[in-house]
Amino acid sequence: MECYDVAVIGAGPAGMMATITASCAGNRVALIERNPIVGRKLLATGNGRCNLTNRNVTADRYHGANTTFIQTVLDAFDHNATMRFFEDLGLLLKEEEDGRIFPRTNQASSVVEALRQELQMNKVCVMLDAQVKTIGHSAAWEISLVDGTNVITETLIIATGGRAAHHFGSTGDGLYWVEKLGHTLTPIHAALVPLETVETWPKDCQGVKAEARVLATDGGKKIGESSGDMLFTNYGVSGPAVMSLAGTIAPLLPTCQVVLHIDLFPDITQKQLSEIISRNTQNRSMEDGLVGIIPNTLIPVVLKLAGTERQPTAIAVTLKDLTLTVSQLRRLKEAQVTAGGIDTAEIDPFTLESKLVPGLRFAGEIMDVDGDSGGFNLQWAWSSGHAAGTIIR
Ligand SMILES: Cc1cc2nc3c(=O)[nH]c(=O)nc-3n(C[C@H](O)[C@H](O)[C@H](O)COP(=O)(O)OP(=O)(O)OC[C@H]3O[C@@H](n4cnc5c(N)ncnc54)[C@H](O)[C@@H]3O)c2cc1C
Known part of the structure; x- marks a missing residue:
């Protein structure tokens, strides 16, 4: 049994941002990912080039029931903060038409590698090939992995994505768990799909x-x-x-x-x-x-x-x-993003903590927020990951 201040399930962009933010604040963090590598879907974004944000991010480029919620999260860590964050990691960026921002290398792998190095530098315990089977809550959170390992944590951040492009790992496990914990899910369907x-x-x-x-x-x-x-x-x-x-x-x-x-x-x-x-x-x-x-x-x-x-x-x-x-x-498998997810009325917009279950936070596509094509969905992952990971002890 291993004990941490924070455990994050899902090493997608939202989970990695949450992990880096929480570990920078001095928390002992475990990042749990079912794939053998971090950022599997991120590698496929922007046709392998990763359109990581957009200079014209505004809440009206997003869809979901609660625009004020979306605006609050975006304002706290906007596209300028995102660009500064990646530049501080040593990643050169460039702007293309319609304000779309890409790594100058034109390679999504540069983004994933920059994040991976930062996780390593912050001494995060990155658990790969680690599929979470169940989560339970009493005095602390207990996370059981398929291989029998148990992880104990004070704060749990679920960043398991939606159901789009599930071959990259986002099979909807997190949606199932949060519904069991009492959260409401808004109807789920494909967005950004043929x-x-x-x-x-x-x-x-x-x-x-x-x-x-x-x-x-x-x-x-x-x-x-x-x-x-x-x-x-x-x-x-x-x-x-x-x-x-x-x-x-x-x-x-x-x-x-x-x-x-x-x-x-x-x-x-x-x-x-x-x-x-x-x-x-x-x-x-x-x-x-x-x-x-x-x-x-x-x-x-x-x-x-x-x-x-x-x-x-x-x-x-x-x-x-x-x-x-x-x-x-076309099916969710072919979609770039899931519309619908956890009802954001049940989430605090400043901390992304559940209003129903203390010690539980969310980041990324799992919430009822999806953006237009052009870097808006990854910006949501960075902004929400940053808010969820801001845990000061
Ligand atoms: C082909 C494609 C191209 C795209 N291009 C762009 C683009 O250029 N710009 C843009 O802004 N957006 C793009 N998107 C959308 C963007 O990739 C997503 O919105 C973003 O990845 C969502 O981030 P996330 O961290 O919330 O979820 P995900 O990236 O889906 O990460 C969730 C992680 O959780 C893990 N996980 C799930 N269940 C478990 C479990 N039980 N145990 C352990 N781990 C688990 C998964 O393996 C996965 O790694 C694209 C999407 C696709 C499919």
Whole structure:
């Protein structure tokens, strides 16, 4: 049996930040992780480059029932504090478009390694290949691992993530434990996830990438809008512009018919596009003229969607408003983040301590908070990890 001041379950970004903060304050800390390495999911973020925060972090880039709660946590350790924290660890950073911050090495592994070294320097007991089976509470917390080891601690921080991309370790264990301890969970669904469509034509142009503006409607009424990269796939659509609408669409899907309107030329008007197509097809067939305007595999698809009217105006109308009906979201396994989680009304926003169970704190995606694409989810992990780990004895 091993005794600590603080035990943190989950060595994701939130758990590692909580551990570093608590150990810097002089606490004896154990960090317990089921994977053989720390930061397994973090390594996969930003396509392996780790978009670790964003210069434009504000509470309105987050979703969850309690905006004031989110704002309070972000204010206490904001993106500037995050950038200073990583620079102090020796990590050079760089800014890309839309305020997105990456390590200058372009490697998520640099972020993970910087955190790992800091854990080591702070003499944290990092327990790897250590899957927590049960947690119990009497005078102190007793954590039982699958291999039979028991860990005793005064303060327990649960940072086990949500249920998204569970192959990286976040299988939802923490959500199960906290519900057993009396906490309320808000409905859980995938956010930042690709969308399946009723129409099958995306399969005919799968692999085509575009920079688009995507408008989501329900019964003709706008419910969301997003711009950026998107991708046609064999099941529907993917890419940041589409995935960022998933959180808004998910709760509506069982009852509503959500239609996506995709504008493949958001920077020019329909009239301008029509004139470009006219010019390009003056002495050529429509197929040949479109070659320089849209990717090859998209040409037959667009011509078919435009119907019998092979006129520049009809093609321009189609390209500015490709419509697709959403049938369902892809599974949580393919999602970047989980929407829903522990009801934040039951958590103190300054310490992230449970209002129901003393000595229990939370950090990261396990709470009912999810952010937009662009570094916002990792900022939530850093901010909430810092608040949870601020334990002065
Ligand atoms: C492919 C992908 C790309 C992404 N890219 C970005 C990006 O560029 N920028 C951004 O801001 N966000 C990104 N995200 C989202 C971001 O990674 C998450 O929001 C963030 O990792 C959540 O941090 P967390 O510490 O709360 O949980 P997690 O990172 O999920 O960590 C939880 C940890 O708890 C461990 N654990 C769970 N149960 C147990 C148990 N029973 N015993 C022991 N350990 C346990 C898990 O193994 C895991 O290591 C991406 C997500 C994915 C899937």
